[in-house]
Amino acid sequence: MSSRTLLFVMNSATPDAEIAAMAEMTGRDGTHLVCLLVDPTPALPAYAYGIPPYGAVNIPDNWQMQVQQAHNAQQTRVDEVEKLLAHHGTSGQVMGTLTASLHVKHQVARCARVSDEAVFANNLRETPHLLRESISGVLFHSPIGFQVNANTAHKATRVFIAWDSSPPAAAAVHRALPYLKNAQEVVIGCIDPIMTPEHDGPDPGTDLAAWLSHHGCTVTVSQYPSGERSISDCIQDRARETGADLIVMGAYARGRMIQTVLGGTTRSMVEQTEIPVFFAH
Secondary structure, X not given: OOOOEEEEEEOOOOOHHHHHHHHHHHHHXXXXXXXXXXXXXXXXXXXXXXXXXXXXXXXXXXXXXXXXXXXXXXXXXXXXXXXXXXXXXXXXXXXXXXXXXXXHHHHHXXXXXXXXXXXXXXXXXXXXXXXHHHHHHHHHHOOOOEEEOOOOXXXXXXXXXXXXXXXXXXHHHHHOHHHHHHOOEEEEEEEOOOOOOOOOOOOOOHHHXXXXXXXXXXXXXXXXXXXXXXXXXXXXXXXXHOXXXXXXXXXXXXXXXOOOOEOHHHHHHHHOOOOOEEEEO
């Protein structure tokens, strides 16, 4: 029986069908499922703010009532999800939080720090700011990885690793090791490798293949030219060619101070909706 804890980040609008599929998947191997409903706090209207240095916040009389209504609505949804998990016999718990957009990452990170992996509900793409901040909470404020487009029907049998010898790529492989060890085949794909000692070495991917082989993985290594196409398109094409049902890759960010801005390849791979991807940083 599994002793893992899976954090499922969702909101009140996440469909019952997606929650039920996640409950069934975790129930099959005894994984403990933590459902975190993240919804935005009703925003103060613009006229509530004064003009500094003499202005002050003028909270409308009905704003607290709006917040309480939002809290009550979320609690109703929490109760519904709890009943759904109980119906499927899933070990789990359901939590709800109303928070401002900039604080989402801290709420998600708090739960992620005591979980083994995070999965994001597909409908979070409809609220890009919430998804972006939630991803930031997992990647940059917790030690775990996360998955998008998770396949709840069956476990991955072929895994494609987008490998570039970087610390984020290495972190992703380490955290995805349970998937790699259970897969029938692991393909290490190096796109436009830099064959120097300071970068990918003279034979990119072979050192990773040797390490995974020690763990009992069946591994092949391939090197691909991008042909001036985007790296995200290359990763997806090569994954499809190999029949992979999971991609493992490092996640990258732009900027040193603000780490919520994901790099172009990471953002594109998060936005695509066809192939499950496991990310870590």
